[in-house]
Every structure is written in structure tokens, then in C-alpha cells.
Amino acid sequence: MARAAVKAVTGEATDTSDRMLQILAESARLFATNGYDGTSMRDIAEACGISKSLLYHHFTDKDEIYARIALGSTQRLFEFVQDRLPEGGSPPDRVRAFMTATGDYFQRYRSNWIASTAAFWSDPELRRHKERVMWRDRYEGLIRRLIQDAVDAGDFRPVDVPLTGRLVLSTLNWMHRWYRPDKGMTPAQIADSYFDLIFNGLKAR
């Protein structure tokens, strides 16, 4: 029986050994590169330099590996961004900080981001999906609240808040499809430029 399952049953805290961290890191890299279906358990084992059986000693199945990556990445994103909002900043500055912090997160945890963002397609286990959606909703709720605050403070004109939130998230979420590291601006700089474009608009004054 896999360790994680044992711990879940016994109520023991889910700790994470070095070996598990290695497996999760290599898996994230492979998932990001080749997709979920394009990555076999054999690939993961080989990348870690271990036997395939050992994967099943640490995780119950392939889905659990992916779920751990996706959930961890989504939860960490929310906390990462929330921690970086300037307490005393103006509402627009806080929206800007939300965007640049997301850019930083994208740069720092790129494999995890891509792996967890890309492979929504076959959501196999809805139970596992659920908790992740909760964190994603918190993240989306955060940007909406920041926008609403900016509207209330009179810094933003009275826009459609959910739609504006989607506009902001779209620009950030699509970055992984064209961004190439070590080339051009950093993700945070791109996010900052996006904020400038959206905040000030394109219209010449």
C-alpha cells in the first residue's frame, strides 16, 4: 500500500520525503513538456533513476502524482500572490501587484504552472478536482475584489467586474503559450506592461 494512502487512512500528516519531492519535480517537468497522456510512469521512473514500482510505493497511482502537483501549484499561487499585495497601496497598485506577483510565480514555478494549467482536459477524479477548484476560485475572487475596491474608491471607472477579472486573468493565463525564458522581458515585466495597457487604455488622449 502506498505511503500516502496509509497516512490518509491513519490521519497522519502528509509529509513529503526527498524522494517524493524528486518524483513530483520530475513529473511536473515531464507533464509540462509532454502533457499528461504523453508522460508514462516509465518515463517518470526513468527520469528519476528509479524503478517504476517505486513510484507506486510513494503514490497510489498516476492521478495522485498529477493531483498533488496541480493542487499544490494552485494553492501556492493563491498564497504567493496574496502575500505580495502591498497593505497600504492604492487599489490600482494592488491590482498591479496581483498581476506582477502572478508573473513572478509563473516564472518561478513554470513547470508546475504549465502542468496544472494545461491538462484540465481529462479531469478524471472529480473529488481530487474539487479542492483545487476551491483555490482557483479564491484566486479569481481575489482579483475581483481588488477590482471592485478600485471601482469603489473611484480609481477605476464602473466596469463589469467579473468580465474585467476574466480579462486580466486571460492575459496572465495565456502567457505560457508564447513566453520563452531568457528572451525579452521577464513575466513580471510583461504583467506590468499589461497592467499599464489595460489601466490607461489604448486610446490617444
Next chain:
Amino acid sequence: MARAAVKAVTGEATDTSDRMLQILAESARLFATNGYDGTSMRDIAEACGISKSLLYHHFTDKDEIYARIALGSTQRLFEFVQDRLPEGGSPPDRVRAFMTATGDYFQRYRSNWIASTAAFWSDPELRRHKERVMWRDRYEGLIRRLIQDAVDAGDFRPVDVPLTGRLVLSTLNWMHRWYRPDKGMTPAQIADSYFDLIFNGLKAR
């Protein structure tokens, strides 16, 4: 030998029988729903009410089916949008038309759009990929030219054109991840609202 291959060898124009159209339509629907790897040739055959062998009578392999969908969709998108740009319109109106036309296209050919957009992950045959990338580049070049025209005409402030193009395309390309038909605004209306937000900006005057 598959008919398409025969035609390619003989130089005959690639015509498309009713059966082929049916296969392409069902495949697009399945690819959009379950992804490329999540759709088997058996699934496609069953959805069409035919035997699996018949698929190989009309197409050489699974990749060719997908490539036909992806290439057709990408090429059609460019032509669809270009045809809908108002000839005498102002530069900003032409940018707006680009966005709403893309929204219309998304609504009309949703399965094909999703199928061809989502499954970049395993680009198996680069030769087949190539022509499609050409049409995608034309499409992206189109929005950049429209933006540049608006800047030159003094309607837009002097923005970073490639980045602004990516901003616009991001909002449109991400739509399929959250849009639900028969609920809320149409894609064209959403695209129009996006244009308003980006053009006028969020800042209160």
C-alpha cells in the same frame, strides 16, 4: 491505400466526400471534448456508425484527421476575420471588428477551434504543423498591422505593438476555457466588451 494519399500522389485536388466531412465533424467534436489522446480511432468510428477500418480508407492515420481539422480551422479563421474587416472603417473600428469577428468564429466553429487550439501539446508531425503555423502567423500579423495603423493614425497612443497584439489575442484565446454557451453574453459581445475595456482603459477620468 487511403484515398487522400492517392490524391496527394497523383496531384489530384483534395476533395472531400460526405463521409469524410462526417468523420471530420465527429472527430472535431470528440477531440474538443476529450482531447487528442483521449479520443481513440474506435471512438471516432463508433460516433460515425462505421467500422474502424473505414477511417483508414479515407485517411492515412489519426494524425491526418487531426491535421485536417487544425489546418482547416486555422486557415478558415484568418479568412473569416479578414473578410469581416470594414473597408472604410476607422483603425480602432477595424481592431474592434477583428475581435468581434473572432468571437463569431469561435461561436460558429467551436469544436474545431477548441480541438485545434488545445492540443498543441504533442506536435507530432512538424511538416503538417508548418502550414498551420503560417496561417496562425498571418492571423497574428493581421491584428498587429491593425494596431500599428491605429497608432499611425493617432487613434491609439504609441504602444508596444507586438505586446498589445498578444494582449488582444490572449483575451480571445482564453475564452474557450470558461465560456459556456446559452449563458450570458455571446462571444462576439464579450469580445466587444473586451475591446471597450482595453480601448478606453480602466482608469477613471
Next chain:
DNA sequence: CCCCCCGCTGACCGCTCGGTCGGAGGATGG
């Protein structure tokens, strides 16, 4: 009338997939 082409089928192939199982081997504690 015959023959050939064309749309079409069902049985089959080799392969890779996710996942299982019994046990090896070393450290730890009594």
C-alpha cells in the same frame, strides 16, 4: 454476362500503457 472498382467490414497484430506482486537487501532495535 462478366469483371472490376469502391465503400466497407471483422478478425487480428504488435506494442505500450497503468498497475501488481513477491522478494531482495540493508539498517535498526531488542
Next chain:
DNA sequence: CCATCCTCCGACCGAGCGGTCAGCGGGGGG
């Protein structure tokens, strides 16, 4: 010195995959 636990492996399994092949049956041209 033995029992136990933990990490780890190689061999193996059934299933589903993409793709092949020999052949069926009916309609049109010689």
C-alpha cells in the same frame, strides 16, 4: 543473532491503443 521495518527492484498482467489485411457485396462499363 534474530525479527522487523523500510526502500527498492525485475518480472509480469490484462487492457486498450493505432494500424493492417483479406475479403465481401453491389452497381456501372466493356
